[in-house]
Amino acid sequence: xxxxTYNVEWFNALFNDAGAVLDDTELxxxxxxxxxxQLAALGIVxxxxxxxxxxxxxxxDTNRRRSTETALEAFARLMGLxxxxxxxxxxxxxxxELAILYDPDVLSCKHDPQGEESxxxxxxxxxxxxxxxxxxxxxxxxxxxxxxxxxxxEVALETRGGTAVRLIGAHxxxxxxxxxxxxxxxxxxxxxxxxxxxxxxxxxRRRIEQHLDRAEPLILMGDLNDGPGxxxxxxxxxxxxVEIIMGTGQGAExxxxxxxxxxxxxxxxxxxxxxxxxxxxxxKRFLQALLDYVMVSPDLRAKQPSWRIWHPFDDPDCWRHPxxxxxxxxxxxxxxxxMDIAL
Numbered sequence: 001x002x003x004x005t006y007n008v009e010w011f012n013a014l015f016n017d018a019g020a021v022l023d024d025t026e027l028x029x030x031x032x033x034x035x036x037x038q039l040a041a042l043g044i045v046x047x048x049x050x051x052x053x054x055x056x057x058x059x060x061d062t063n064r065r066r067s068t069e070t071a072l073e074a075f076a077r078l079m080g081l082x083x084x085x086x087x088x089x090x091x092x093x094x095x096x097e098l099a100i101l102y103d104p105d106v107l108s109c110k111h112d113p114q115g116e117e118s119x120x121x122x123x124x125x126x127x128x129x130x131x132x133x134x135x136x137x138x139x140x141x142x143x144x145x146x147x148x149x150x151x152x153x154e155v156a157l158e159t160r161g162g163t164a165v166r167l168i169g170a171h172x173x174x175x176x177x178x179x180x181x182x183x184x185x186x187x188x189x190x191x192x193x194x195x196x197x198x199x200x201x202x203x204x205r206r207r208i209e210q211h212l213d214r215a216e217p218l219i220l221m222g223d224l225n226d227g228p229g230x231x232x233x234x235x236x237x238x239x240x241x242v243e244i245i246m247g248t249g250q251g252a253e254x255x256x257x258x259x260x261x262x263x264x265x266x267x268x269x270x271x272x273x274x275x276x277x278x279x280x281x282x283x284k285r286f287l288q289a290l291l292d293y294v295m296v297s298p299d300l301r302a303k304q305p306s307w308r309i310w311h312p313f314d315d316p317d318c319w320r321h322p323x324x325x326x327x328x329x330x331x332x333x334x335x336x337x338x339m340d341i342a343l
Contacts, residue, residue: 001106001159001343004049005169005221005292007057007276007334012071012095014039015060019070021078031279033330041330043079048324049310049336052103053157054083055169057223057292057334059099062091068099076101087111089153089169090130098153098169098222105160109167112156114207122146126206129154133203137195146199149173152222154207163343165300166211170204170222172197172241197226201241208245211297212254218297220245220256223334225291246295256295259307260337264290275309276334294339305341 010029014022021039028038046054060071072086083101089111091097102109115128122132122145129151134143153169173196204220211218226241239248247255248265260273274288294307312318312328312335319325328335 001053002049002051002338002340003053003055003167003219003221003294004051004336004338005055005057005223005294006045006049006336007171007223007292007332008042009058009332009334011042011056011058012060014042015066015071015074017065019060019067019074021071021074023078030330030332037330039075039078041327042075042332044324044327045310045331045336046079046081046083048327049338051083051338052106053109053167054101054336055153055167055221056099056101057169057171058096059088060097061095062088062097068097072099072101085109087153087155089113089155090151092148092150094149096150096171098150098171100153100155100167100169102157107157107159109155109157111154113154114210126203126210129203129207133199135199135202137199144199146196146203148200148203152204159343161343163217165217165219165343168204168207168218168220168222170220170224172200172223172225198239198241198244201226201244205244205247208247208256209254215299216297217300218256219294219300219339220296221292221294221337221339223292242293253298256297257301258293258295260290260309261293261295273309274311274314275337277329278333292334292337294337296339296341300341303341303343305339308338308340310336310338 013029014035022035023039025034028035060068062068068088069086076084082103085104086099086101087109088099113128115126118127118131122134124134129148133146137144150171155167157167158164224242242261264272274290275292276289278287280287312325
């Protein structure tokens, strides 16, 4: 069985309010790329992946006029995908939803959020992801209130053979200091954003530990917008949010595993896997980063799954097929990550 996570840049711009696909020559949300070209590229990538379940990060918007599920299922019909049933978790206000596309012939899936609703006063522990989390972020003996701008998606899934697995899809908030007017302001905002992101990671980790305590097989995947060594403020906090979520240092029986994350954590200098490629206009070059992960609990790791980053320049199979290679570059600024596992 194949699980995938894929951040599709400006997927929302490819649909109208009725959820119909906009297959035309107007520009998409991606710079210099038409909607027709991005759609065609996405069709090639999704078809090549042929996944049983795809976490779509930055999925089309849900609001009073638009439906994530309607849009994704229209896309799946157009492209003839096996993973043709969509499921949305908690809607958010960013026009970038978290949703899954899955094959209903091999999986049953339902949105199954855990934890109690906290109300506006917040709660410690591990409240429901659309609630408010109380935590002392800066060790000043005063608790801060933290929310997810994109509440993680919690799925209870079951294979046709009766195997039950928990899945959490996440898209943590970026640390980019938007709106900063000078260097000092940029530094303050970047530190505050990292502090908030680490609080979200602690919240996620507490939910993970609940599943581990109940011996429930768990997959956590998505765009964590973080990784070891990603920015100069990491040393102020000691650990990246990826390390917090994985449970690094807690022992093999309590740690989540992703081989690309593990390699990055043990190799601060030298070659590293990457899952995203961004153009830095000021420097006239591309920046690559490891942002997307598929992590598994120890019981699933024991099944010896196989991971793959569909990087057009690093993966030999992608490189050898020019149509797929070009489609990966055109479709998004992130590349899919897949995990194959026997369930």
